[in-house]
Amino acid sequence: MTNAVDMRDAFFDRLYEYVARDGNVIVLTADHGAFGLKKIEEDYPAQYLNTGICEQNMVSVAGGLAASGKKVYIYAINNFVSLRTLEHVNVDVCSMNLDVNIIGVGAGFTYATDGPTHQGLQDMAAMSNLPNISVYNATDATQTKGLVDISFHQQGPKYFRIEKGVLPRVYTSTDDLAVGYKTVLENPSNFVVLSTGYMTNVCYKVLNAFDENVRPSLVDIFRIRPLNVEKIVDLCKEKNVVTVEENLHSGGLGEKILAALKLGNHKFACTTIAVEDGFYFQFGTRDQLHEKVKLGPSNIFSKIENFIQENLHEEKN
Amino acid sequence: MNLTIDEIEKKASAHRETILKTINNMGKGHVGGAFSCIDILSSLYYGGLLDADPNNFVLGDSSRDRMILSKGHASIAHYVILQELGFFDEHELSRMNNGGILGEHPDPSIPGIEFVSGSLGHGLGVGIGFALASRIDGYDSSTYIVLGDGECYEGSIWEAAMLGAHLRLTNLVAVVDRNRLCIHGDTEAINALEPMSDKWKAFGWNVLEVNGHDIEELMLAFKTRHSLKPTVIIAGTTKGKGVSFMEGKPCWHHGGIDDEILNKALGEVKND
Numbered sequence: 001m002t003n004a005v006d007m008r009d010a011f012f013d014r015l016y017e018y019v020a021r022d023g024n025v026i027v028l029t030a031d032h033g034a035f036g037l038k039k040i041e042e043d044y045p046a047q048y049l050n051t052g053i054c055e056q057n058m059v060s061v062a063g064g065l066a067a068s069g070k071k072v073y074i075y076a077i078n079n080f081v082s083l084r085t086l087e088h089v090n091v092d093v094c095s096m097n098l099d100v101n102i103i104g105v106g107a108g109f110t111y112a113t114d115g116p117t118h119q120g121l122q123d124m125a126a127m128s129n130l131p132n133i134s135v136y137n138a139t140d141a142t143q144t145k146g147l148v149d150i151s152f153h154q155q156g157p158k159y160f161r162i163e164k165g166v167l168p169r170v171y172t173s174t175d176d177l178a179v180g181y182k183t184v185l186e187n188p189s190n191f192v193v194l195s196t197g198y199m200t201n202v203c204y205k206v207l208n209a210f211d212e213n214v215r216p217s218l219v220d221i222f223r224i225r226p227l228n229v230e231k232i233v234d235l236c237k238e239k240n241v242v243t244v245e246e247n248l249h250s251g252g253l254g255e256k257i258l259a260a261l262k263l264g265n266h267k268f269a270c271t272t273i274a275v276e277d278g279f280y281f282q283f284g285t286r287d288q289l290h291e292k293v294k295l296g297p298s299n300i301f302s303k304i305e306n307f308i309q310e311n312l313h314e315e316k317n
Numbered sequence: 318m319n320l321t322i323d324e325i326e327k328k329a330s331a332h333r334e335t336i337l338k339t340i341n342n343m344g345k346g347h348v349g350g351a352f353s354c355i356d357i358l359s360s361l362y363y364g365g366l367l368d369a370d371p372n373n374f375v376l377g378d379s380s381r382d383r384m385i386l387s388k389g390h391a392s393i394a395h396y397v398i399l400q401e402l403g404f405f406d407e408h409e410l411s412r413m414n415n416g417g418i419l420g421e422h423p424d425p426s427i428p429g430i431e432f433v434s435g436s437l438g439h440g441l442g443v444g445i446g447f448a449l450a451s452r453i454d455g456y457d458s459s460t461y462i463v464l465g466d467g468e469c470y471e472g473s474i475w476e477a478a479m480l481g482a483h484l485r486l487t488n489l490v491a492v493v494d495r496n497r498l499c500i501h502g503d504t505e506a507i508n509a510l511e512p513m514s515d516k517w518k519a520f521g522w523n524v525l526e527v528n529g530h531d532i533e534e535l536m537l538a539f540k541t542r543h544s545l546k547p548t549v550i551i552a553g554t555t556k557g558k559g560v561s562f563m564e565g566k567p568c569w570h571h572g573g574i575d576d577e578i579l580n581k582a583l584g585e586v587k588n589d
Contacts, residue, residue: 004339009396026453046453057442057476064446067432070453088473091436096425 007163008105010141012036014148015073017046025152026065032105035073059085062100063092069102071099071152078104078112078120078161080126087265093157094132097140102127102159103153107137108246109196110164112286116279124161125251128169128225133157135225137197137304140167143182143222146174161197168201180223189269191216191308194234196224196253198296203244203307212310216242227256233264240311241270242304246295249274269311273303318400319365322532329359329532332397333559333586339393339410340572341579342403346414349569351394353496353529353554354463360384360535361461362398369429371404376425383431387440388465388494389422390571394432395569396423404429438471440464441491445481448489448547460489465498466467469510475520481547482521489547490539491522494529496556500570514551522549529554560585 003012013036017228020043027040031053041048053056055076055267062072074081081104082089093100104123111118128135134156138144140308146161151158166199170184184200193216194205200220207218219235240260243254253271261270282292290296320328327445330406331395332355340346359368367382375381386395396419405428405500411442422435444462451458467472481489495513497504504510517524518549523543529535529552531577538550557563560582574582 030518049449051480054473054476054480055478056473057445060439060442060473060477061446061449061480063439064432064443064448065450066446067377068447068450068454070450087436088439088442091433092439095433115408 001113004166004243006035006166007138007141007144008034010038010144011103011148011160011162012040014145016040016043018148018152020048022258024070025048026070026072028058028062028072028074028250029042029168030058030074030172033132033209037243047141052267055085056079056088059088060092061105063096063098064098066093066098067096071101073103074103075103077118078106078123080117082123082159086126090130094130097132097156099155100166102157104159104161107161107163108296109286110127111291113283115281115283119274120161121246121275122251123247124224126229129155129251129258133159135159135221136223137162139163139197139200139220139222140170142169142171142174143177145166146171146177149174149275150177157249163198165271167198168204169202170200180228181219181221181232183217183219183235186217187212189214189216190239192239192245193218193242194221195219195256196221197244197246199244202297202300206297206304208300210305214312216304216308217233221253224256226252227260229260229263232260233266236261236266236268238268240268240307241266242307243271244300247274249276250277269307271307272298276301280281318363318375318386320363321534323534325359325363328363328401329356330559330586331509332359332394334403334583335397335410335502336393337399337574337582337586339413341574341576342411343414343571346393346569347390347571348498348574349498349556349563349566349572350388350391350494351557352560353556354386354388354391354494354565355394356530356532356558357492357494357535357552358394358398360434360532360539362402362408364536364539367461369402371402371428374429374507376431379447380456382461384446384461384463385432385434385440385444386423386463387434388437388463389414390570391435391465392419392423394422399429400425402429403427437465437468438473441474441477442480444489444491445477445484445486448481448486449484451488452486457488458571459488459490462489464491464493465509466493466495466497466504466513469493470508470515478520478522485545487542487544487546491547491549493549493551494554496554498556498565498567500567500572502567517551522547524549525554526551528552530558546559551587
């Protein structure tokens with residue numbers, strides 16, 4: 001199934017409705033565009049500001065606006081609105097616990113031909129290390145629309161990591177997003193895959209190739225911080241766990257899940273699939289880059305299959 | 318509060334005394350930068366510019382004039398004024414950096430403080446947010462941002478300067494405390510900041526140059542606005558101003574004040 005809506009437009013089309021409704025909503029961009037954003041600029045110019053390519057200052061301006069009662073959205077490419085601005089976000093937004101919504105486009109290898117400057121492999125780890133912030137990794141256009149609702153109705157710093165382009169649809173509604181995860185495939189085996197963002201789409205296809213007897217369930221973890229530890233530990237109970245993400249291992253979802261499961265006294269096996277720490281001066285399609293970093297569908301299938309073989313005995317116990 | 322120039326000068330002298338005693342009590346503190354900006358802050362708070370009423374202070378109120386001391390390490394100069402105005406009790410100064418509400422760098426949990434500072438290069442961008450919000454909300458209130466000159470090495474200051482001028486934020490006033498000293502010496506020897514005024518002019522600001530210890534000049538500058546540009550006041554100051562053996566000495570950026578030094582310094586400040 002596909003949603004023929006670019007995730008950026010899903011975000012900004014929904015945001016447009018809130019901009020129209022509430023004059024306190026202010027949208028800033030560091031000269032980064034989207035069709036949906038253009039409509040906001042044209043119809044509500046008093047609530048839109050292109051600061052130019054100066055992400056650090058954009059964050060500080062957002063802090064000043066939010067400290068004056070505005071609900072602020074700021075937008076740029078992932079790395080530039082997270083890694084580049086990290087200390088400004090930490091001080092001017094998070095330490096002040098202000099209502100600033102940071103939208104970063106370019107999760108993982110979205111910008112596959114642009115090299116490591118544009119690869120969003122570290123932003124999630126960096127942002128989820130900041131106190132007070134909530135970090136969301138969007139999965140498809142339907143869910144993204146629901147995340148905009150969360151952004152408007154909940155106070156405080158938030159980071160939304162979205163995609164450029166159209167992704168297959170995983171979500172059929174925006175219900176129940178408050179829990180921060182969604183079970184996408186439910187199977188009776190004692191294996192579960194926890195994935196996030198684009199990789200949930202990949203895993204959805206990969207898991208359907210498994211024999212029904214061992215096919216793992218698939219859970220999309222879209223709220224990375226705060227992780228719903230209690231619920232995630234509960235849904236992993238008596239299951240062997242695989243995490244899959246398009247991030248560097250360090251600070252990624254896998255590390256967070258391992259820590260959560262350890263706290264929850266989880267007794268079953270757990271393995272993590274992510275991008276090995278490094279800089280990838282590789283250029284091509286996203287699929288080509290996934291193959292190079294061993295994150296393609298066949299790599300993921302093999303890794304999960306091996307994991308299942310190694311831990312099948314757990315199922316028998 | 319709208320005091321005369323003579324009265325403001327007396328307040329600033331009294332504040333220098335309090336700063337010395339407070340740092341003596343703490344052991345060490347940012348005395349040099351506090352003394353270079355205390356006349357600037359006193360002008361703002363006592364000269365009828367900032368309407369700072371502790372009984373009518375709502376954080377985030379864009380209808381009110383607001384000030385951020387972006388060079389947050391000089392916070393003690395701000396604290397003594399806020400205490401004088403009644404934002405908190407005098408005993409808070411005696412337990413600064415020692416379990417009370419006052420720390421070396423300010424944050425809005427302290428009554429009268431508008432925004433966190435301490436990390437340099439943030440205040441001007443935040444001030445643009447303040448000034449823009451006031452404009453959007455239809456108020457003619459002003460935003461004042463006090464910057465250190467060493468802070469102007471930060472690239473984010475110039476990102477903000479560019480945007481402030483582009484947006485024609487005439488309600489935004491920056492003050493550069495131009496004491497020409499960083500921790501390790503003369504700014505012009507470290508990495509020349511001059512021509513400071515020309516830089517701000519080139520970024521589209523209305524630039525005024527004053528003696529940052531002359532209350533009359535400061536008051537006149539604060540009341541001078543441009544119809545299309547934000548204003549920056551380059552305030553020529555002396556680090557450690559008021560105590561001869563501290564003036565122009567980088568070591569007093571953050572110095573220890575024992576009882577002997579305190580008595581010597583108080584003698585000079587009281588006779589100022």
